[in-house]
Amino acid sequence: MTIVITGANRGIGQALFNRYNDLGHKVIGTHRAPTHxxxxxxxxxxxxxxxxxADGLGDSSVDLLICNAGIYEDKGQSLVDGYPASMWAHGFAxxxxxxxxxxxxxxxxxxxAETPKIAxxxxxxxxxxxxxxxxxxxxxxxxxxxxxxxxxxxxLKAEGIAVGIYHPGWVQTDMGTQSAEITTAESxxxxxxxxxxxxxxxxxxxxxxDGRTHxx
Numbered sequence: 001m002t003i004v005i006t007g008a009n010r011g012i013g014q015a016l017f018n019r020y021n022d023l024g025h026k027v028i029g030t031h032r033a034p035t036h037x038x039x040x041x042x043x044x045x046x047x048x049x050x051x052x053x054a055d056g057l058g059d060s061s062v063d064l065l066i067c068n069a070g071i072y073e074d075k076g077q078s079l080v081d082g083y084p085a086s087m088w089a090h091g092f093a094x095x096x097x098x099x100x101x102x103x104x105x106x107x108x109x110x111x112x113a114e115t116p117k118i119a120x121x122x123x124x125x126x127x128x129x130x131x132x133x134x135x136x137x138x139x140x141x142x143x144x145x146x147x148x149x150x151x152x153x154x155x156l157k158a159e160g161i162a163v164g165i166y167h168p169g170w171v172q173t174d175m176g177t178q179s180a181e182i183t184t185a186e187s188x189x190x191x192x193x194x195x196x197x198x199x200x201x202x203x204x205x206x207x208x209x210d211g212r213t214h215x216x
Contacts, residue, residue, distance in 0.1 A: 007069030044098030153204035
């Protein structure tokens with residue numbers, strides 16, 4: 001199986017990359033830096049970078065695209081004088097447009113696979129059932145990514161491409177902090193089970209890392 005993971009240089013993306021690689025799959029990880037070990041360069045906000053990355057894959061097929069790259073820059077911002085417009089633009093460019101460009105550019109490669117799947121890493125913070133305030137940019141962008149995935153699932157179902165949207169848990173990463181509930185390894189194992197179970201019957205699902213259906 002050929003798997004593409006965006007933002008695979010750290011955190012959950014790195015854990016997924018390492019685990020799939022250990023299992024013997026062909027794993028293609030991306031990172032925004034020009035050179036970063038075995039990672040392929042991809043700036044998810046840049047259409048030209050997406051085109052160059054896709055060209056580098058040639059005529060190969062992609063069985064699973066994991067849209068994991070994301071940022072959370074507005075943690076702790078003040079409602080009175082925080083959340084600058086530039087932060088909104090960068091947050092949505094990465095967390096929403098970056099997801100769209102990832103699957104749009106790789107759609108020809110996904111169409112070559114026998115049972116292609118797209119997994120979008122969103123967050124429970126995207127749900128309107130969790131609205132304690134704050135983190136407006138991150139919450140709004142992850143809600144947009146959820147909506148994007150739901151609509152994409154409708155458009156691609158007839159082509160046999162399944163789409164799932166996932167909350168990875170509160171994970172011990174730079175973003176989640178070391179106070180979080182689960183490790184990156186636990187999150188990755190749970191997510192991998194969700195991706196394996198994803199099919200056309202469940203396309204459009206919004207699920208947690210441990211298999212629970214999450215309310216929208």
